[in-house]
Amino acid sequence: MNLLDKLRSIESKPREAPKPAPVPERTCYVKHITRDLSEFPGCFSVTADLLNLMWKEQLPQDLHPTEILYLDTETTGLGGGAGTLAFEIGIGRLTESGFQIDQYVMRDYPEELPMLTCIREKLLQSRAICTFNGRSFDIPLLRSRFVMNRLRPDVLDLPHIDLLPIARRLWKMRLNRCTLSHLEEEILGIQRHGDLPGSEAPKRFFDYLKTGEFTLLEDVLFHNEQDVASMCTLLARMAHDYDRPERIVHQEDLFSMGLALEKERHQERARTVYRMVPSGKLHGKSQAHLAKSHMRGGEIEESVCIWLSMVERREGGIEPMVELAKYYEHRAGDLREALRWTEKAILTASEPSMDTGAMQDTLLSLQYRYDRLRRRLDVLT
Numbered sequence: 001m002n003l004l005d006k007l008r009s010i011e012s013k014p015r016e017a018p019k020p021a022p023v024p025e026r027t028c029y030v031k032h033i034t035r036d037l038s039e040f041p042g043c044f045s046v047t048a049d050l051l052n053l054m055w056k057e058q059l060p061q062d063l064h065p066t067e068i069l070y071l072d073t074e075t076t077g078l079g080g081g082a083g084t085l086a087f088e089i090g091i092g093r094l095t096e097s098g099f100q101i102d103q104y105v106m107r108d109y110p111e112e113l114p115m116l117t118c119i120r121e122k123l124l125q126s127r128a129i130c131t132f133n134g135r136s137f138d139i140p141l142l143r144s145r146f147v148m149n150r151l152r153p154d155v156l157d158l159p160h161i162d163l164l165p166i167a168r169r170l171w172k173m174r175l176n177r178c179t180l181s182h183l184e185e186e187i188l189g190i191q192r193h194g195d196l197p198g199s200e201a202p203k204r205f206f207d208y209l210k211t212g213e214f215t216l217l218e219d220v221l222f223h224n225e226q227d228v229a230s231m232c233t234l235l236a237r238m239a240h241d242y243d244r245p246e247r248i249v250h251q252e253d254l255f256s257m258g259l260a261l262e263k264e265r266h267q268e269r270a271r272t273v274y275r276m277v278p279s280g281k282l283h284g285k286s287q288a289h290l291a292k293s294h295m296r297g298g299e300i301e302e303s304v305c306i307w308l309s310m311v312e313r314r315e316g317g318i319e320p321m322v323e324l325a326k327y328y329e330h331r332a333g334d335l336r337e338a339l340r341w342t343e344k345a346i347l348t349a350s351e352p353s354m355d356t357g358a359m360q361d362t363l364l365s366l367q368y369r370y371d372r373l374r375r376r377l378d379v380l381t
Contacts, residue, residue, distance in 0.1 A: 025114075026110055029107050032101070043094055051063070057159055068161070071089070075087065076205060088224060089104045089119050090221075099232060112145065128158055130231055135160060167238075172256070198223060204220050245272070245273050245276060258277070291303040291320075304327060318349050318366075325338045329373065338373055
């Protein structure tokens with residue numbers, strides 16, 4: 001083979017494509033913080049039994065406090081929607097040595113996937129999620145971003161404890177506002193100084209993208225860190241109140257807990273709490289709910305005793321009198337006693353101290369009952 005043939009042989013062989021230079025794997029920014037357990041009193045006393053009292057979603061019976069993942073996001077917008085992303089995700093978990101907070105930041109849009117991948121791994125190590133308004137905002141947002149990044153969103157299907165509706169049930173009657181910062185001040189005794197409002201987080205992120213100054217996000221991270229920590233403290237406080245309702249100071253909180261327990265069908269617990277409501281503006285309402293609970297349970301004599309005591313203490317307006325009239329007519333079959341209680345209710349409703357306008361429909365109903373009872377008695381005599 002001459003030289004020309006060798007050259008032709010070389011040219012006829014397929015050439016291998018040049019290998020591209022290795023591209024470094026993209027990562028997101030990660031910050032780790034460990035806070036002392038002394039900041040989280042009672043955090044290891046949170047049990048599945050207490051959680052199931054306060055929250056409708058069934059939780060694993062053997063759930064341990066260290067298996068709960070506390071999660072909070074900082075987003076590019078507050079209204080949600082397809083264009084909204086979580087640029088920072090903070091997660092917290094109790095450990096035997098402290099409360100560990102990990103914060104993941106997307107420094108640019110290509111870092112969203114590695115950030116979400118990290119969160120997915122943490123969720124796989126957990127048995128429950130705890131958020132503040134996460135059912136309506138954080139979890140739906142993360143679910144959509146998981147799908148957009150071709151990550152399986154099933155890890156977000158863990159049992160979910162949302163603290164906002166629990167807090168509203170317990171404290172809205174007294175506090176009116178149940179934002180996390182307000183609950184920190186009024187319930188936990190935590191005062192934030194120089195805290196960045198959450199509403200300013202999106203602007204800080206976009207300013208960071210323009211300037212590259214990461215220090216613009218430091219206030220966002222501090223705000224998020226405190227949110228995550230406060231969720232753990234707040235859950236422990238809620239569990240303590242449900243476990244020891246006799247230590248609750250405010251009657252509004254006791255009455256609200258009774259309503260919440262009754263709504264979740266924990267009847268015996270609800271009755272116990274209603275009995276604890278001290279004398280005051282809500283004592284009559286708690287007694288009325290207690291009587292109705294006994295009536296639903298078929299414990300009629302208990303209900304009658306409560307209504308008679310309410311009348312004696314002049315509690316509940318005409319409600320106990322109306323209930324007694326119903327009882328004597330429909331259950332005891334004592335028409336004269338039913339008429340007597342109906343007449344007493346009419347006289348009480350007609351007193352100057354009563355709001356006549358608001359009572360108009362009630363008075364008409366009572367008058368109808370009175371006339372019907374009179375006719376029935378006339379027939380019998």
